[in-house]
Amino acid sequence: MSQIRVAVIGASGEAGRSIVSGLLEQSTTFDISVFVRPGTEDKPIYVTYKDQGISMVSYIPGDVEQLVSKLKNIDVLISAVTATAYDEQIPFIVAAKKASVKRFLPSAYSTVQPPEGVSALRDHRQRILNEVLRNYLPYTHVETGWWYQSIVPEIPSGRTSYLKLNFPVKENAIPGDGSARLAITDIWDVGRYIARIIADPRTLNKSVFAYAEVHTVNMLYDTWDDVTREKVTRNYLKEEEIEEMISKGKAGIESGNHDLQAFANLHVGQYWRSWGIRGDNTPANAKFLGYLDVQELYPDHKPVAYADWVERAVAGEVKSPLA
């Protein structure tokens, strides 16, 4: 069988690195190339990719005709662009349709939420997906649950500090009373799942929920308590406090303040409300919303287990998402 020719945009970010890594694990199946924004060719990660045999494709953003020619021999185009760059996908969508790309994955890879009215980022993802639908571009929409890497608490001994994300939100925050169930996934499993999904005709023109485990946040913290044998602080956040955080973020952004603090307040606040208060991010809700369940599609795939991951995290042995 000939290789599947896959191109990735946004390959230098957290999800993009996982995706490239997942594809490389099946390197006989995939012929991989990475689209590189002008002026970013020297990023260390791109040098690494080149050393791994990945083709680098430079392009002029927004030049649809050029994109058509660069996508002509691509079977699958995977977008992993960051949230602030979602709209950069639009010329790629138009060009991919013209170039007869056989499948497009819009950037997503996060929690399951209803398509409108719960969070600004999910609404934005839906507008992009609607652009895909309006163009009848074959697609797969993949959400993955909350990442193990996004819910690492600070612990008294400091053994988890090396995994700290530079995101200005309250440490050790637990939305509500911590009793909402949520689906979670090691970010490094995202790419492994995607390598299966894009080679699978059953997932064409569908949404897929690719998660590993389902727990309450309280259960996640119990695991940290057990593994570290330390008492891990739990900062329960009332719904009103999360609403306030969201309002503050919104006000900041509306007053033209595009700093990370406003961004974090609005978007992390909306994620916390969605999975922590509303309880959106579960396999049952994903089914209601039309997603295929990755565990039914690939029962043989054993994702990284959360308890094992916490043990390795505390031992200083897990890769940070931008490693």
Added chain:
Amino acid sequence: MSQIRVAVIGASGEAGRSIVSGLLEQSTTFDISVFVRPGTEDKPIYVTYKDQGISMVSYIPGDVEQLVSKLKNIDVLISAVTATAYDEQIPFIVAAKKASVKRFLPSAYSTVQPPEGVSALRDHRQRILNEVLRNYLPYTHVETGWWYQSIVPEIPSGRTSYLKLNFPVKENAIPGDGSARLAITDIWDVGRYIARIIADPRTLNKSVFAYAEVHTVNMLYDTWDDVTREKVTRNYLKEEEIEEMISKGKAGIESGNHDLQAFANLHVGQYWRSWGIRGDNTPANAKFLGYLDVQELYPDHKPVAYADWVERAVAGEVKSPLA
């Protein structure tokens, strides 16, 4: 098996009459009630319904708590409200969730289109559907294709004039060159399909495309030529003419002009562009957009055939949609 308790809102309109009629054809299966807006109890159609044994339920629009109590014993709530009343569904959605209604059908029953960016009415339907999703209210979204009744040409002998819709758009209009394929359905089959769909667990939380036949508009006009043995005028409308019609309608509505002419220009123009120029309204596109195909679900259902319908239409024998 106990009867399915079905309530209909918007039961006096074209789609609503077909739905009630379809349910009545299976009267042993369904216990039917109809929600009646205050002040409209005396409409002749409601008197007819009462004579047919249907329960009339009066309600106060927007009073969610009252709606909850009135929906408590309802299994399936079907909305057939007219496009100008789509937003009136929102309190029903909130109340139906609280009352544990087992399935809601938002008003739709028209052509298949992508969910956003093609027509204002389809966009509006999607916002209502997104409200359903955000509330995790079990639902079925049914589109039916263009109605036989919406594409009746004037013919020289005047034998079709009794079916004329009072809608101020160009007579005998054919979008583009008439070569786009579109799915069509006798409006009186809409209710028959819905009677099957709401009793079918396979259609829960899905979109269904419930159409009868697929033809080009040129083929439909060929049928009129053949049956009438008259030369039926074909007024081909260029894409630019349709765009102009849409712009005029938009401008009219934006200037506060809510007359039927502006409404017809905008919305009929957008429908014609969608099914006649873009070619959205086909079973293949419906599949891409996630719809189940009614002809695969119910291969035994024989919808009214278009050629037969035209013969009966010319003979003066078909019921108008508001009969």
